[in-house]
Every structure is written in C-alpha cells, then in structure tokens.
Amino acid sequence: MKILFVVSEVEDLVKTGGLADVGKALPLALSKMGHEVTIVMPYYKQLADKFDAPDYCDKQTLYSGHKSYEFAVKNLSLEGVQVLAVDYPEYFARKGLYSDDYHAYPDNAERFAFFASAALQASKAAGFQPDIVHCNDWHTALTPYFVSIEDTGFFDQAKTIFTIHNGAYQGTHRFSDIAYLQPHYQLHSQLDGDALNFVRMGIRYANKINAVSPNYAQELLTPLGSHHLFNEFQNRRHDVSGILNGCDYSQWDPINDPHIAKNYHHGDLTGKKACKAELQQELGLPKKVRIPIIGMVCRLTDQKGFGFILPMLDKLMQHDVQLAIIGTGDPEISQYLQKVADRYPKKLAFVEDFSVRKAHMIEAGSDFFLMPSLFEPCGLNQMYSLAYGTLPIVRAVGGLKDTVIDLAENPDMATGFVFEQPDSSALLSCIQRALLFYHEAPKELELTQQRAMQSRFTWEAAAKDYETLYLS
Structure with missing residues (x-):
C-alpha cells in the first residue's frame, strides 16, 4: 500500500514528546514490511537549522478567502523513508513547535488547520497518490475533513485513519480566529458555540479511529475516559480500535546501553x-x-x-x-x-x-x-x-x-x-x-x-x- 503519514513531529528530526517516537518508528516498520510510506510534517525552524533541505518541487499555493498561502515543500529522508516538509515560515519558523516555553502560540489552530490542508497539497505536488492517509493527534485531525471535500479526484481511493495519542489535547479554538477555515461554511454546523474542536472533526470525518493501546480505546468509549467526547466516540464505536505502541529496544536495552555503569541481561542481573x-x-x-x-x-x-x-x-x-x-x-x-x-x-x-x-x-x-x-x-x-x-x-x-x-x-x-x-x-x-x-x-x-x-x-x-x- 501507499501510505501518507501526516504527523507534527518525528524522532531524529524534531521532537517534543512520545508522538515523535511513533512518527519515526511506525513509518519505518511499515516500510520494512514492503509498504511505500511518505511522511508529511511541518518544516520547523529546528528542522531548518539541522537540515538545509532542498525543495522537492515548485512552490505551492493554497487559497482561502482573500488570502493566498505560498509555501515550499522540502525533501528529506529518514532511513530510506521519504519525508516532505511544509515550509511556511510565517507559521513554522519559530522558537518552539507549539509554544514559546510554557505559553502555547495563540494562532496554533490557524497554523495546524493550514498544515492539515497543505499536507495533502504536498502529496499531490509529489505525485504520491495514497491508499491510506494516516493522521495523528489534534494537529492533523482536520486532514480527513480536507480529504472529504477534495474535488480533483486525487484522493478518491484513499481511506483516512485518525490515531489518538492523547485525547486530552483536542485543539479547541474559536472558529472566528481561524482565518484559513473562514470560507468553510459547512463547518458552522459542527461548532460548539463559536468553538471548533479539531479532535471531534477527526472522529467525525476519518474512516477509522484508533488509539495507541486497546485499553485506552475502550476507555474512550466510556463517559469517564472519553475526555468529554463520549457521544462522538459512541457514534463511531464500530470504527474505534486500539493498537499498542511498540518500544524502540535499539535505544532501551541493558545489554548494550552506553549510559549505564554496567551492562546486564535477564540471565545475569x-x-x-x-x-x-x-x-x-x-x-x-x-x-x-x-x-x-x-x-x-x-x-x-x-x-x-x-x-x-x-x-x-x-x-x-x-x-x-x-x-x-x-x-x-x-x-x-x-x-x-x-x-x-x-x-x-x-x-x-x-x-x-x-x-x-x-x-x-x-x-x-x-x-x-x-x-x-x-x-x-x-x-x-x-x-x-x-x-x-x-x-x-x-x-x-x-x-x-x-x-x-x-x-x-x-x-x-x-x-x-x-x-x-x-x-x-x-x-x-x-x-x-x-x-x-x-x-x-x-x-x-x-x-x-x-x-x-x-x-x-x-x-x-x-x-x-x-x-x-x-x-x-
């Protein structure tokens, strides 16, 4: 299969937490199985500082209302897996990925609404027509919506998967503050007051929803464990499943760990x-x-x-x-x-x-x-x-x-x-x-x-x- 893996951070490229571990490990494991995987992520300042990546193609432009968004698509590689990075400095050339120290950027909803759409444009520009569009957490939760309204036919055969790594972070923002989405009048009926919840959109529009462990998936289907989205998960309960994350034993093994006083194994402690x-x-x-x-x-x-x-x-x-x-x-x-x-x-x-x-x-x-x-x-x-x-x-x-x-x-x-x-x-x-x-x-x-x-x-x-x- 051809798999477009849309994620906001990737281990070895740029990382703030466990999402990046999955962003690297799962695409690599799928690639080793013989699938053709392309990762799409933002081209953050931290990424640009580490890698002077070349442009993959001509500049791309998206239009929303009266504003045009011209961006480059950078070409990187991660252990043989292609990485396309959306380069829009106004949104991604910043000190942090999501925040400046402890303060989240006030325009995060605008930044990642744009990225959720630009990821698909990058895939089209690369001629990578996926069978699967795999989205991860709230930053990419609008991508299934953008697939559903895409009218060129490029994604007609693509199924969308939305993986919830931490349902407590939902990307809830005032719709009126998200300039990129203003022309999308069909979203008005999806609002809670004037608030758009990105994770709710991912649950509603993705073909399949999964969590990063079987038990967490079951918890999401309960009033207590659903992070206040019980009705949304219940409505899609037949499409909700859980798959346990793996562990990178190449970095975490006492047999060859270079950071510890003495190596050991289960036969000799x-x-x-x-x-x-x-x-x-x-x-x-x-x-x-x-x-x-x-x-x-x-x-x-x-x-x-x-x-x-x-x-x-x-x-x-x-x-x-x-x-x-x-x-x-x-x-x-x-x-x-x-x-x-x-x-x-x-x-x-x-x-x-x-x-x-x-x-x-x-x-x-x-x-x-x-x-x-x-x-x-x-x-x-x-x-x-x-x-x-x-x-x-x-x-x-x-x-x-x-x-x-x-x-x-x-x-x-x-x-x-x-x-x-x-x-x-x-x-x-x-x-x-x-x-x-x-x-x-x-x-x-x-x-x-x-x-x-x-x-x-x-x-x-x-x-x-x-x-x-x-x-x-």
Whole structure:
C-alpha cells in the first residue's frame, strides 16, 4: 500500500514528546514490511537549522478567502523513508513547535488547520497518490475533513485513519480566529458555540479511529475516559480500535546501553547492582544495596499521578526506601517535591531537569518504577522499565493495564504491581506490597525481574496490526 503519514513531529528530526517516537518508528516498520510510506510534517525552524533541505518541487499555493498561502515543500529522508516538509515560515519558523516555553502560540489552530490542508497539497505536488492517509493527534485531525471535500479526484481511493495519542489535547479554538477555515461554511454546523474542536472533526470525518493501546480505546468509549467526547466516540464505536505502541529496544536495552555503569541481561542481573550504586552516588543517596529504590522519570503534571503521589510522600518516607524523581513541568509540583526532598535528603532525590543519561540511569539502577497515571494512552516508560528488570508500579489505565501484569492477580506471569483506585491510599498500599515483596521474597523478585525483561512490545507487531486496520 501507499501510505501518507501526516504527523507534527518525528524522532531524529524534531521532537517534543512520545508522538515523535511513533512518527519515526511506525513509518519505518511499515516500510520494512514492503509498504511505500511518505511522511508529511511541518518544516520547523529546528528542522531548518539541522537540515538545509532542498525543495522537492515548485512552490505551492493554497487559497482561502482573500488570502493566498505560498509555501515550499522540502525533501528529506529518514532511513530510506521519504519525508516532505511544509515550509511556511510565517507559521513554522519559530522558537518552539507549539509554544514559546510554557505559553502555547495563540494562532496554533490557524497554523495546524493550514498544515492539515497543505499536507495533502504536498502529496499531490509529489505525485504520491495514497491508499491510506494516516493522521495523528489534534494537529492533523482536520486532514480527513480536507480529504472529504477534495474535488480533483486525487484522493478518491484513499481511506483516512485518525490515531489518538492523547485525547486530552483536542485543539479547541474559536472558529472566528481561524482565518484559513473562514470560507468553510459547512463547518458552522459542527461548532460548539463559536468553538471548533479539531479532535471531534477527526472522529467525525476519518474512516477509522484508533488509539495507541486497546485499553485506552475502550476507555474512550466510556463517559469517564472519553475526555468529554463520549457521544462522538459512541457514534463511531464500530470504527474505534486500539493498537499498542511498540518500544524502540535499539535505544532501551541493558545489554548494550552506553549510559549505564554496567551492562546486564535477564540471565545475569549482577550488573544491575553496579547501576544501582552509580545511581545512588549520582543523586547523593546513601549507597546501600539492600534499600529498594523507586525511580520516576516524567513530566510534572497531574496526568502523571502527582495528585496521588504528593499527599502520601511523608508516609512513604517512613519506610526503608529511596525515591528518585527526575522531571520538569508544573512549578507547584516541583516546589513541593523539593521541600520533601529537603526534609528527607537520605531518602528522596529530586532533580528538576531531564537528560537522556539520567533517564537511562534511573531505569537501570532502580528496583521499581513509579507510574501511577491519572490516564495514560499507551506509555513508554513502563516498557523501558520492564526491559531493565525494574518492576513497574502502575495504575490500571490505558496502555499500563495492557503491558503490566500484577503480582497478586497472576503470580506466575507477573511483571509488576497494579492498583485501581485514583487515590493516595491505594497508591501507598500498592507501593507497600512492592516493598514487602522486595524484602521478603528475593528469589521470587529476581524471577519476576527476569520475566519482565523478556517482555517484548515491538513495532513489527504494531505495524502488522496497522496493516490489518488499513485493510479493514
């Protein structure tokens, strides 16, 4: 099949989060299966600074109302996969992709409404007539709408897929502020007051809707988990499915990880002790091998469960445990963590920063990984943790539920610890179960670690499931 993969960021080119991981890994996996894939993305300033990409074709022009939008189509390649980048400096030659530090650009709706349309024009200019147009998250959610009204016949045979990576971000903006869409009078009936919700448009116009894990797809069909779009998902429930993201084990494997003190594998975990000692030294924690370390690497947001974590920290600190947290985000969360770290300097290390090296050190040197998310469409850190024999402590939501098997529920297949209720007492109780297991069952702990390390969630498997979805 010919697949046009429309996405706002791609790992190795430009990245702000997990969407970029999928933007690289899935097209590459589909290409290896023999499909012809072309990625379309914006030509951001960060991309232009790294790659002085040539023009693929003559300048293109789109018209909307009284305004014309002339843009170039840049030609790049990602491990053999063609990348077309929409170069419109007025919208994309900026400091950030979506924001200037913490402040989202006020014209994001205009920028990505234009991009959703320009992506199709780039495909036409390249003569790439797709069987599948695969769109990702709110930034590209209007592309299925533009396919539906395209009148040249170029996309008549194309089916559209809309993948929701995080349904909490919906691209809701005042329609009157989106200049590019003003001539589209048919959208007036789709508004909520004067607000246009991009994700709602993706759900309504795409042929198929999918989420990045089977359990998250089921949550989207419930009033509680639908991010206030319950009726939209229910109306399309027969077209909603979930496919679990893969994990890039070329970057996350303790056998050959260059960032950790000593490499190890599931047949010999002795190297993990050296990684633990290095982590303790790096973070200024007492170097005690028999004290369990719970690690956490994440954005400091309510989504990641800090509403449950912060209230129970003092109680957790009464246990024989060390807690290592690395991340940036909400200033109030970081200030609270720093105060607790100041009170318990031998038990809690908080680093308000992010580095690849420290993230790998946490995964390798910790005994447990904390990920008690309020919601988690797929999640990657629990997959990394499993690969490193660092047992995840997670809430039973989204992809966490799909990837971690609880010790109490199935001891013979267990790979971690899972709790249900979104509150501090349930989280603390789950952590206490993990600590008890660590201290009282060291042999079973090692067997569980070895089992976790042999879990695999590959992009090859995900790509096969997407191929099935494309053909459905």
